[in-house]
Amino acid sequence: MWVNHSGKKNYARIRDVLPLPGLIEVQLNSYKWFQEKGLRELFDEISPIQSFNKTLELHFLDYEFGKPKYTVEECRLRDLTYAAPLWVKVRLVNHETGEIQEQRIFFGDFPLMTERGTFIVNGAERVVVSQLIRSPGVYFTLEEDRATGRQLCYAKLIPNRGAWLEFETSKRDVIAVKVERRRKMPVTILLRAVGYGTDEELIELFEAVDTMPDHPYIKATIEKDPSRSTEEALIEFYRRMRPGDPPTVENARNYLTALFFNPRRYDLSRVGRYKLNKRLGLEIPIDHRTLTKEDLVKVVEKMIMINNGVEAEDDIDHLGNRRVRTVGELIQNQMRVGLLRLERVVKERMSIREPEEITPISLINIRPVMAALREFFGGSQLSQFMDQTNPLAELTHKRRVSALGPGGLRRERAGFEVRDVHHSHYGRICPIETPEGPNIGLIGSLATYARINPFGFLETPYRKVIKVVPNRPKELVGKKLRERLVDPETGEVVAEAGTEITEELAERIAGLPYREIKIWPMVTDEVVYLTADEEEQFTIAQANAPVDERGFFLTDKVSVRVHHEFAIRPVEQVDYMDVSPKQIVGVSASLIPFLEHDDANRALMGSNMQRQAVPLVKPEAPLVSTGMEYYAAKDSGQVVLAQEDGEVVSVTSTQIVVKGESGLRIYPLRRYERSNQSTCIDQRPIVNKGDFVKKGQVLADTSSTQNGELALGQNVLVAFISWEGGNYEDAILVSEALIQEDRYTSIHIEQYEVEARDTKLGPEEITRDIPNIGEEALRDLDENGIIRIGAEVGPGDILVGKVTPKGETELSPEEKLLRAIFGERARDVKDSSLRMPHGERGVVIDVKEFSRDQYKDMPAGVEKVIRVYVAQRRKLTEGDKMAGRHGNKGVISKVVPVEDMPYLPDGTPVEIILNPLGVPARMNIGQVLETHLGWAAYRLGFKAISPVFDGADEDEISAELARAWLIDRAWEEVTERAWQWLKEIEYNPEDIEDDEEARRLYLVHWIGDLYDPDRLMSDWVYARRSALKEWLRERGYDPDAILVFEDDRRPREARVEADRLARKVCLREWIGFVTGEYPSIEGVPEEELMAQAVKVSKEIGQPVPITGKMILYDGKTGEPYDQPVTVGMIMMMKLIHLVEDKVHARSTGPYSLVTQQPLGGKSQFGGQRFGEMEVWALEAYGAAHTLQEMLTIKSDDVTGRVKTYEAIVKGEKVTEPEMPESFKVLVKELQSLALSVEVYDYNGEKYTFGREDREERPPFLGFGSFDLSRRLPRPK
DSSP states (O other): OOOOOOOOEEOOOOOOOOOOOOOOOOHHHHHHHHHIIIHHHHHHHSSEEEEEEEEEEEEEEEEEEOOOOOOHHHHHHTTOEEEEEEEEEEEEEEEETOOOOOOOOOEEEOOOTTTTTTTEETTEEEEEEEEEEEEEEEEEEEEEEETTOOOOEEEEEEEEEOOEEEEEEETOOOOEEETEEEOOEHHHHHHHTTTOOHHHHHHHHTTTTTTOOOOHHHHHHHOOOOSSSSHHHHHHHHHHHHSOOOOHHHHHHHHIIIIIIIIITHHHHHHHHHHHHHOOOOOTTOOOOOOOHHHHHHHHHHHHHHHHHSSSSOOOOSTTTTEEOHHHHHHHHHHHHHHHHHHHHHHHHHHHOTTOOOOOOHHOOHHHHHHHHHHHHOOOOTTOOOOOHOOOOOOOHTEEEEHHHHHTTTTOOOOOOHHSSOGGGTTOOOOOOSEEEEEETTTEBBTOOOOOOOSEEEEEEEEEEEEEEEOOHHHHHBBSSSSSSSTTTTEEEEEEOOOOOOOHHHHHHHHHHSSSEEEEEEEEEEEEEEEHHTTTTTTTTTTOOBTTSSSSSSEEEEEEEETTTTEEEEGGGOOEEEGGGGSSBTTGGGSOOOOOOGHHHHHHHHHHHHTTBOBBBSSSOOOOEEOHHHHHHHHHSOOOOOOSOEEEEEEEESEEEEEEEEEEOOOOOOSSSEESSSSSSSEEEOOOOOOETTTTEEEETTTEEEEEEEBBBEEEEEEEOOOTTGGGGGGGEEHHHHHHHHTTEEEEEEEEEEEEEEEETTOOOEESOOOEEEEEEEEETTTSSBBTOOOOTTOOEEEEEEEEOOOOOOOOOOOOOHHHHHOOSSOOEEEEEOOOOTTTOOEEEEEEETTTTTTTTTTEEEEEEEEEEEEEOOOOTTTTTEEEEOOOOOEEEEEEOOSSSOOOOTHHHHHHHHGGGGGGTTTTTTHHHHHHHHHHHHHHHHHOOTTSSSOOOHHHHHHHHHHHHHHHHHHHHHHHHHHHHHHHHOOOOGOSSSHHHHHHHHHHHHHHEEEEEEEEOOOHHHHHHHHHHHHHHHHTHHHHHOOOTTTOOHHHHHHHHHHHHHHHHHHHHHHHHHHHHHOOOTTTTTHHHHHHHHHHHHHTTOOGGGGGEEEEEOTTOOOOOOSSSSEEEEEEBBBSOOOOHHHOOSSOOOOOOOTTOOOOTTTOOBBBOOHHHHHHHHHHTTTTHHHHHHTTTTTTOOHHHHHOOOOHHHTTOOOOOOOOHHHHHHHHHHTTTTOOOOEEESOEEEOOOOOGGGSSOOOOOOOOOGGGGGGGOOOO
């Protein structure tokens, strides 16, 4: 398309107070905390390790990380783990001899996080997802007693690790406690055991709260309690907890202490202590991480209060009660497991070895620690293979929050409440982005501005509203008084309410004896982060509450949130205000323009499908965007960012060199690399030599960005029209032009690997000399048997030739030597070459070879590894899935020739046809608004930015459509005049190439003196806009009053007025153009003009231009369609669900071992299941022979299928089917259950199968490399 999009026009009304935080800081900060503090905590916890006889002590002192052994690139290339050595200083103290030994010990290679927030484990890039779990602390809930209907209080005291305490109230008012899910006992036993021994003490403890005469909880509990003193309670407690052991007071006391008061057995964690203090109103130091007596007393107190209805229960789904475990903490927990195993090993070695011979290094075995880490990175549910389809997928994967995983919820057990959107998610967790299916609501995404505080609770920022200021002149100037101000000494009125405070007045007020002055509520730029439970006590206004440029509210009442309610409140009650309208949603959802006009279900699909968009060969940033595209691309980790300010000294396709303060810095570029999902990562420079760059500026685009902005699809001309049934059920029709122009072509790179191992029978060999293979199949292999780069390969082609010895005997050294010298080729080898799989094709773009001579650290037994990268270009084709950003998805049903596509009045064919029925029921009107604004932006030559919840409204869009019609009308007239002018000056029309050239010449002649003639010739946006301005002047309008382009800095009121005028001028010009009579617009209301236009529209059957509809012509007949059609520009994406990966066919292939039926699925090269319903269909047709064939020779009749194959090859008749294998399996199964099942034929002959029929083997026929029948011995 010829339009050269220049600037961007932003429709936002609300300025950004707070810049977006780094979007992957969640990961980076957490890992940094672990390296600096988390490890320290672990070593302090475990240190010192004492021997059983207390004579030896092992202390862990400081630690440090060394330099990583390999770079990130090398690890990716060679399947290594990106890690750095961890060195720990250890001190061994021998108390008997007084000897102290210190050593620096290697603690293994520790996986490092890359600067992109990922880990590279065995060459694969992985992400550790944050986990959302219930925070340690105490939770009170109410449950209804079925018998009485009374609400009874239950409480759970959950530590970070250690024994759970569960309290419950019975209908007889007894408060009981369960420890570690064991037997229930009256809570007074536990209270007596910790020191409140007598009944009087207990009654006195709770007399302030236990005030209901009908329900005396403590008295009822004491009656149930068999013990009467601390000692009795200890023995009773021990007896109930350890029924088999003989109870003594000493044992019981030690047991109780170990259970709740020993930091090694019971740990509330800092968070648990913080939550406990907060909920129970205690002030115990935050580092006291075990239980205290006060905790237990307060829990019982709160239970009584909740039972009595004085206090409310807790909401366990509230984000104040759920915390996030980030990467650092997850690794710390795993490492703790390893260190505890290490502790056991150390203690055992201390007791076995002689004290004189012991050194720290001989005690420590790092295997358990490394094994625990390996287990975590390789096998944990939270360490996931990174989704790298495009930059957005990578970014959102790092920002994911999961409630699943160890210590979390289980899919099957999670109910509706846990999954539902909660009011405390506001600004913390995106209410839209979550998977569809069994994980819905259990996996979420962080909201754009959310951050995690040191306790792991999610916080969101708010702007502070000030209502009082200190009585100081500096603070007072510019504020407005909220109340009349009177001098208390003289009674004189100093100023009335609503007065603006000047410097002079401020000085006067400062002299009055007031400490604080009440002012009219004013929003400041001071930002405060609040957690979900801190927020509950405040009244918070929305980000779009009307305020003037100084921060004063413009209305007396505003829309606010209080707890979970939305209300309208006076501004005096407002405490805070949202920072931005987009703070409620996550990154993916904030990329959907007009999100506020889409149904939530479709928005969910839209935000999830953006992550599945395939990077295209020609990325194109959206015409209608939300302004988040730049931030999403920048933090995704796929674009190259400048590390410091400097000048670009050289730019090549493989690297950019920038000269900065620290000298020359080289930025290597990734060219045609394979991503985790086989899409292509390709970085292209966007700076030139000599450019000056700032720190953080984008230097190179990746395959899904354009000029540093996310570009997931293409802007295409779309019409909403039903077309010959081709778009039935959401199918999509695309023009052949899109395919010819490579608009939706993508590159996919697959990697194929082969290892040459040293086997028992001799080494495997990479060679070109493969038995029984013709020269034709080897034509693209080099002399070593490896495919050449640039070769085109298809299914079954050899990529790497390899032979494996298959001799029966092992060779003696002498024979090996003779073979090596004379190279005897006749030896018995089998072909085990690497071949292209079924249905795959492409071009070899790279070959990597690793041998043991180069790299000594290769796995045992592997002599050589060869990796071949094959790239394929995939054009758009029928069956591919496409989608917009509003959840409007569909499958391409037909690629239509350009000449058959419907076209616009100027002859432009549309590029995609969507079904209009896909809009009303789905309620995603955002796509229609995007269509209109996209069309206007395309015709006027700018890019539109419409942020979520703060974007363009219908009036603005209709004004842009009006301007788009005016610019096209002016352009048409210029074209007519151009040819007329050429005729007048007797120019030879043969010399003029087309309309474009005629227009160019005429524009320079017409307005070349007023505008830049060079730009009029070359820049089409400039030329069109210049023509429009002069055309409007000729028609008697002031262009500056009508046109608002992207560089316009007028205040909002002036822009609204210009929009209104643009619509009126457009309507007048259109009515005049189609009827020849131009109505007056002076003093005529817009509504009246619109009514007149609608009337004309109905008479002549043409749509009013500001509705965004057009007359479309049928490409096959050239006739106009009878109804106007919505046409415009939409950003459409091609998704990774490509038909080429799904289509699959098989004639013969592998069979299941037991049933002998074909395997299923493309990956297994399986067959198509002919299921129960398909059988009914054939039964209904009475197709008996076809049905029998399906169920026997095409499935699991082993003899029959071999005979059939033979018959087809020899051209004979197909024989009768025999007995299917699965029937034999069924009979054997029944016989194994001791049922005598026998099979007889028509003649009463008994069938035998199983061991008996093993002798009659079917004839051997090869079925290609997939067939299992090769394993059968050949017939004798």
